Amino acid sequence: MIFNSLTFLVFFAAVMALHYAPFFSWHQKKINLLLASYLFYAAWNPPFVILLWISTVVDWWAAQWMVRAKREHTRKLWMLISVVVNLGMLGYFKYGGFLLDNFVDLAAAVGVVYHPPGWDIILPVGISFYTFATLSYTLDVYLRRSKPAGSFLNYALFVTFFPHLVAGPIMRPTELVPQFEQPRQARLNQIFFGLALLTLGLFQKVVLADGFLAPVVEAVYDAPGKMPGMLDSWVATLAFAGQIFCDFAGYSTSAIGVALCLGFAMPDNFRFPYGAVGFSDFWRRWHITLSSWLRDYLYIPLGGNRHGQARTYAALMGTMLLGGLWHGANWTFVVWGGLHGLYLSCERWLRSRFKGFTPGRAATLGLALLTFALINITWVFFRAKTFTDAGVVLKGIAGMQAKPDPLIAAGPMILAILIVSAIFGTHLAMRNTTLEAVIERTPSVAIAGIWSVLLFAVIVEQGQGSAFIYFAF
Amino acid sequence: MPSSISHSKARDAEVRGVREGALPAGLRQTASHRPGQAQPVPTRDIPLRPWVKMGVFAFAATTLMTAAWEWNARTNIGLRAGDIDDSPQAWAEARRAASSAEVAIVGDSRILFDTDLDRFEKMTGVRPVQAAIVGTNGRALLENFANDAKFKGLLIVGMADTSYFRPQGVGIGGPYLKSFNKNDKPSQLTGLWLDRWLQNYLAFMDSDYRLSRWAPRFDNGWRKGTDSPYDDVWKISETFPGRQYFMWDRIETDPYLQGHARYAWHGFKRPPLPRAVADKVIERSAEAVRRIRARGGDVIFVRPPSAPALRVNEEKSLPRSVGWDRLLVGANAKGIHADDLPQAQKLVLPELSHLSRKCAAVFTDAYVRRLVELTPRLKLRADAPPPLGRTDCAPALPKG
Numbered sequence: 001m002i003f004n005s006l007t008f009l010v011f012f013a014a015v016m017a018l019h020y021a022p023f024f025s026w027h028q029k030k031i032n033l034l035l036a037s038y039l040f041y042a043a044w045n046p047p048f049v050i051l052l053w054i055s056t057v058v059d060w061w062a063a064q065w066m067v068r069a070k071r072e073h074t075r076k077l078w079m080l081i082s083v084v085v086n087l088g089m090l091g092y093f094k095y096g097g098f099l100l101d102n103f104v105d106l107a108a109a110v111g112v113v114y115h116p117p118g119w120d121i122i123l124p125v126g127i128s129f130y131t132f133a134t135l136s137y138t139l140d141v142y143l144r145r146s147k148p149a150g151s152f153l154n155y156a157l158f159v160t161f162f163p164h165l166v167a168g169p170i171m172r173p174t175e176l177v178p179q180f181e182q183p184r185q186a187r188l189n190q191i192f193f194g195l196a197l198l199t200l201g202l203f204q205k206v207v208l209a210d211g212f213l214a215p216v217v218e219a220v221y222d223a224p225g226k227m228p229g230m231l232d233s234w235v236a237t238l239a240f241a242g243q244i245f246c247d248f249a250g251y252s253t254s255a256i257g258v259a260l261c262l263g264f265a266m267p268d269n270f271r272f273p274y275g276a277v278g279f280s281d282f283w284r285r286w287h288i289t290l291s292s293w294l295r296d297y298l299y300i301p302l303g304g305n306r307h308g309q310a311r312t313y314a315a316l317m318g319t320m321l322l323g324g325l326w327h328g329a330n331w332t333f334v335v336w337g338g339l340h341g342l343y344l345s346c347e348r349w350l351r352s353r354f355k356g357f358t359p360g361r362a363a364t365l366g367l368a369l370l371t372f373a374l375i376n377i378t379w380v381f382f383r384a385k386t387f388t389d390a391g392v393v394l395k396g397i398a399g400m401q402a403k404p405d406p407l408i409a410a411g412p413m414i415l416a417i418l419i420v421s422a423i424f425g426t427h428l429a430m431r432n433t434t435l436e437a438v439i440e441r442t443p444s445v446a447i448a449g450i451w452s453v454l455l456f457a458v459i460v461e462q463g464q465g466s467a468f469i470y471f472a473f
Numbered sequence: 474m475p476s477s478i479s480h481s482k483a484r485d486a487e488v489r490g491v492r493e494g495a496l497p498a499g500l501r502q503t504a505s506h507r508p509g510q511a512q513p514v515p516t517r518d519i520p521l522r523p524w525v526k527m528g529v530f531a532f533a534a535t536t537l538m539t540a541a542w543e544w545n546a547r548t549n550i551g552l553r554a555g556d557i558d559d560s561p562q563a564w565a566e567a568r569r570a571a572s573s574a575e576v577a578i579v580g581d582s583r584i585l586f587d588t589d590l591d592r593f594e595k596m597t598g599v600r601p602v603q604a605a606i607v608g609t610n611g612r613a614l615l616e617n618f619a620n621d622a623k624f625k626g627l628l629i630v631g632m633a634d635t636s637y638f639r640p641q642g643v644g645i646g647g648p649y650l651k652s653f654n655k656n657d658k659p660s661q662l663t664g665l666w667l668d669r670w671l672q673n674y675l676a677f678m679d680s681d682y683r684l685s686r687w688a689p690r691f692d693n694g695w696r697k698g699t700d701s702p703y704d705d706v707w708k709i710s711e712t713f714p715g716r717q718y719f720m721w722d723r724i725e726t727d728p729y730l731q732g733h734a735r736y737a738w739h740g741f742k743r744p745p746l747p748r749a750v751a752d753k754v755i756e757r758s759a760e761a762v763r764r765i766r767a768r769g770g771d772v773i774f775v776r777p778p779s780a781p782a783l784r785v786n787e788e789k790s791l792p793r794s795v796g797w798d799r800l801l802v803g804a805n806a807k808g809i810h811a812d813d814l815p816q817a818q819k820l821v822l823p824e825l826s827h828l829s830r831k832c833a834a835v836f837t838d839a840y841v842r843r844l845v846e847l848t849p850r851l852k853l854r855a856d857a858p859p860p861l862g863r864t865d866c867a868p869a870l871p872k873g
Contacts, residue, residue: 001660002660005660005664006663006664006667006668006671007660007663007664007667010663010667042659043658043659043660043663044658044659044660045658046659140511145510145511146511172504172511172512174511174512174513174514175512175513175514175515176514178514179490179514186491188524188525189493189519189522189523189524189525190491190519190524192524192525192527192528193519193520193524195528196524196527196528196531207684207685210685211683211684211685212685212688215685256517260491260517263491264490265490265491265514265515265516265517266515266517267503267504267512267515268501268503268515271503283505284503284505288503288504288505289504291505292503292504292505292507292508292512293504295505295508295509296504296508296509296510300508300509405698406696406697406698406699407699408696408699409689409692409695409696409699409700409701409702410692410695410696410699410701411689411690411691411692411695411701411702411703412689412692412702413696414692415688415689432498433497433498434495434496434497434498434501434518436495436496436501436518436519436520437495437496437497437498437518437520439495439520439522440494440495440520440521440522444522444523444526444527447522447527448526448527448528448530448531448534449531449534451527451528451531452530452531452532452534452535452538455531455532455535456534456535456538456539456542457684459535459539460539460542460677460683460684461683461684461685462678462680462683
């Protein structure tokens with residue numbers, strides 16, 4: 001089930017009614033939420049609920065046995081069982097075909113012709129997200145950062161809680177399990193603010209990402225045989241920057257709003273990322289829950305910055321390459337991650353070279369623009385299906401197409417430029433504040449007016465119920 | 474603000490994760506500020522604003538705006554509740570039903586608009602499953618059925634020659650075919666049912682008048698070499714249960730919309746199709762027909778009419794003798810061409826490419842009467858309605 005669907009509206013109304021029904025105990029309400037979350041997941045593909053159960057049960061018992069273990073290597077063994085089961089499922093469903101294809105290519109390169117049977121495995125929705133969420137549970141227990149959850153129900157609900165289940169934010173058990181321990185009921189102002197966030201998220205997804213930006217992106221990136229020029233390549237790539245942000249931040253905002261309506265707090269996942277000055281700043285603002293997960297469970301264990309320069313750069317590159325692969329089983333995603341790793345490494349070197357440099361206002365703006373432009377180059381690899389496609393767009397971006405084809409009509413192009421400029425401008429203006437702080441400074445009438453316009457736009461756009469881009473990850 | 478909250482309240486908010494009032498950005502930390510730690514319950518701020526009043530105002534204002542929009546859709550645009558629109562999910566539903574159907578129809582918009590399913594059923598007692606898709610290569614759909622081991626019925630393959638013989642690509646139906654197996658999920662089905670239910674009451678829910686579809690139409694061909702949204706095909710049809718398409722009545726009655734719809738076809742001007750491409754299409758069609766017949770099914774091709782102004786260009790691109798005639802020979806299949814049906818001559822094609830609603834019934838009547846002669850799978854009912862003719866849908870021709 002996806003937030004931008006009529007089915008979800010009915011589902012959510014039913015969940016709210018059950019959650020606020022006076023005749024249920026807190027324990028029963030948690031069971032209701034758990035069942036609703038399974039229903040939410042099964043609505044997409046019922047058999048894959050089994051994977052959720054496997055992940056839940058294995059990690060629950062792994063943590064339990066880890067705590068009971070007397071010897072260190074027994075603890076390690078349970079941790080490894082959890083890691084192998086979780087990454088095994090992820091590897092099989094998400095990377096099986098990719099590994100097989102690469103094996104075939106590798107074999108062919110050494111002269112061995114191998115024709116494996118077709119790999120026709122459907123990717124379970126959200127598997128990358130809930131695998132990371134459950135892994136953080138056993139890893140935190142193993143690292144003695146946290147105790148195991150006190151009840152299986154609380155833990156199962158943490159894994160399955162529908163607002164974050166299929167596309168994040170990637171929550172840690174310590175963020176959510178304590179919230180299930182005490183009865184929670186949102187106050188009216190909390191519910192209405194949650195609904196306002198849900199409206200904002202849906203507006204980003206339905207109106208901006210799917211309605212206005214996606215067609216502009218597709219006109220260039222899904223036009224086989226066409227050679228886009230500089231204007232078309234830049235506009236399509238900028239539109240994709242807007243689309244991927246509105247798609248994913250829209251999902252996160254909706255998820256936070258939905259959780260708030262039920263009385264739960266979820267963490268920020270985006271903080272005006274296109275207002276970033278530099279790439280480390282970008283990754284503190286973009287998909288925060290993933291970047292911090294990769295930092296805590298990959299970069300730091302790889303050595304982080306504790307073992308000299310060379311090891312730091314290697315850890316950085318390794319983390320970003322694997323982070324790229326997390327996004328999709330394709331070498332284009334690896335290059336996307338690699339470019340970000342390269343940017344971060346360069347930035348790290350420049351910071352050590354020019355210690356004490358503090359940019360003024362103009363320099364800050366210039367650096368933000370440079371950051372945004374370079375991030376757009378990485379989006380080419382994220383969006384293009386093949387390196388050939390990426391090469392065509394990059395050639396266009398560089399203005400090197402000999403006879404470019406005009407691909408984007410003026411109307412959609414103008415609207416896309418206006419939307420992306422508004423996104424970039426908003427991110428720059430709000431980079432040092434929060435949405436909540438701005439709302440608090442804005443007259444209530446203006447907020448209510450904007451809210452109604454956004455809601456009206458969502459209704460008039462209707463949407464096609466298309467899945468979020470990040471669902472596929 | 475923080476100072477207005479007592480220590481115990483602030484502590485309570487911290488534990489609960491939700492606090493009244495917005496924290497300064499630097500104080501509301503995220504996991505990025507806490508490397509290598511167990512992350513605490515996140516803090517969410519509720520800005521100090523009268524949210525209930527604002528919410529009531531926003532919902533009331535939205536209801537008013539939506540009501541005004543609905544009024545505008547009905548009175549100014551001419552949309553109607555009950556025009557339930559089509560979608561990949563709706564097609565997937567039809568496609569699943571088609572697997573076990575006695576008769577299914579595939580092809581592009583012409584066979585979709587020009588077949589009156591009620592008339593078909595009244596005449597034969599069989600209601601075909603309509604699985605044609607606008608702007609889509611009928612050959613790709615024919616192959617889709619050839620790959621369906623369950624299908625053993627009669628497949629009517631409708632075509633506009635230029636669409637059927639297109640050198641590459643499936644057209645608009647590409648995503649329909651590609652995501653077919655994703656469109657039968659429980660959430661997709663409930664979404665489809667809810668959407669249809671709402672569209673029975675709300676006229677504005679028309680995909681041709683979505684915000685992002687009509688907003689860019691200010692672009693009246695501003696950039697040469699691109700398809701401007703103004704010049705694109707706008708709404709020309711209404712859709713009813715069972716994917717029954719009919720010409721939108723405003724195209725029949727509104728000169729501006731009719732003129733726009735005619736212009737959008739650009740005369741169906743295409744460069745001449747290389748014979749080798751036609752041969753390839755015929756070869757693939759023949760293989761698909763062979764496979765359907767091998768398991769007990771059959772295929773009959775139908776070529777609905779197009780207005781002379783288009784027909785002349787269609788013939789220039791692909792003469793009947795090179796396309797249609799050779800397809801029937803190559804695929805060893807039977808076919809019904811509108812040119813060969815006396816009752817289907819000089820019917821009304823308001824925007825040159827598709828029949829008017831009334832004339833769709835006349836054409837259906839004409840081709841079904843021929844169909845029952847070509848296949849033993851269908852029979853004319855004893856109580857079938859009497860034949861229709863041109864006068865049942867078109868104004869009288871001037872004398873002389």
